Amino acid sequence: MTATTTTIRTRSTPKLSAADLGRLNTRFESAHPTAVILWAIGEYGQDLALATSFSDTLLVDLALSVNPDMEVVFLDTGFHFSETLEVLKQAQVRYEMNLRVEQPDPTGEDLWASGTEACCAARKIRTLDSALAGKSAWLSGLRRTDSSDRKRTPIIEIDRRGLIKVNPIAAWPADEVAAYMDERDVIVNPLTLEGYPSIGCWPCTERTSTGNDARSGRWPGSPKTECGIHL
Numbered sequence: 683m684t685a686t687t688t689t690i691r692t693r694s695t696p697k698l699s700a701a702d703l704g705r706l707n708t709r710f711e712s713a714h715p716t717a718v719i720l721w722a723i724g725e726y727g728q729d730l731a732l733a734t735s736f737s738d739t740l741l742v743d744l745a746l747s748v749n750p751d752m753e754v755v756f757l758d759t760g761f762h763f764s765e766t767l768e769v770l771k772q773a774q775v776r777y778e779m780n781l782r783v784e785q786p787d788p789t790g791e792d793l794w795a796s797g798t799e800a801c802c803a804a805r806k807i808r809t810l811d812s813a814l815a816g817k818s819a820w821l822s823g824l825r826r827t828d829s830s831d832r833k834r835t836p837i838i839e840i841d842r843r844g845l846i847k848v849n850p851i852a853a854w855p856a857d858e859v860a861a862y863m864d865e866r867d868v869i870v871n872p873l874t875l876e877g878y879p880s881i882g883c884w885p886c887t888e889r890t891s892t893g894n895d896a897r898s899g900r901w902p903g904s905p906k907t908e909c910g911i912h913l
């Protein structure tokens with residue numbers, strides 16, 4: 683793939699005030715995701731990682747087009763659909779990713795059956811904490827259209843760890859997303875075409891009816907809509 687090179691540097695996380703965040707979010711509200719990613723790389727260099735669940739490779743394609751060496755974090759919960767693991771495999775071939783697969787400490791039990799909060803805490807939240815230790819910032823693929831809870835997602839925010847969290851595609855219009863995915867032949871999890879607009883672990887994901895919130899197929903029968911890594 684064609685890559686635009688950029689200068690990579692490492693520095694300690696600069697503090698961003700609320701005013702700074704406001705200015706940045708105003709600046710990037712209508713910006714192309716690549717402009718946001720370039721800003722993040724310029725600010726955080728090698729201290730920037732990308733986290734993805736491989737529902738598709740949209741964010742990976744955007745980010746690695748700018749910096750092919752960026753660390754890509756995948757949380758291997760142990761309960762991914764085989765289709766998701768196949769997308770991961772295809773992505774490894776296409777992008778030669780600097781991939782970090784983070785696995786949870788063995789729990790010895792299927793926690794999801796007895797308590798999804800504890801299971802997500804062990805298999806997602808703590809594994810992401812571990813993967814991001816030593817980083818200053820990370821890229822996520824959150825989109826405002828994912829759910830009503832995500833409709834106010836800023837482009838840049840500070841997460842609960844105090845890290846800079848960058849959501850380059852949060853406000854990207856759907857028609858531009860579709861055009862980019864088509865043009866770049868972005869890899870898409872086939873489950874998306876089978877009625878799973880949001881794909882997580884198999885015990886906690888089901889098909890969603892057309893017109894429903896994209897996250898409504900997650901933790902069916904429960905008020906839970908987020909695993910906790912974005913809270």
Ligand code: SF4
Pocket residue numbers: 759761793794797798799801802803805806882883884885886909
């Ligand atoms: S989504 Fe389900 S299986 Fe996956 S970590 Fe959360 S509770 Fe466990």
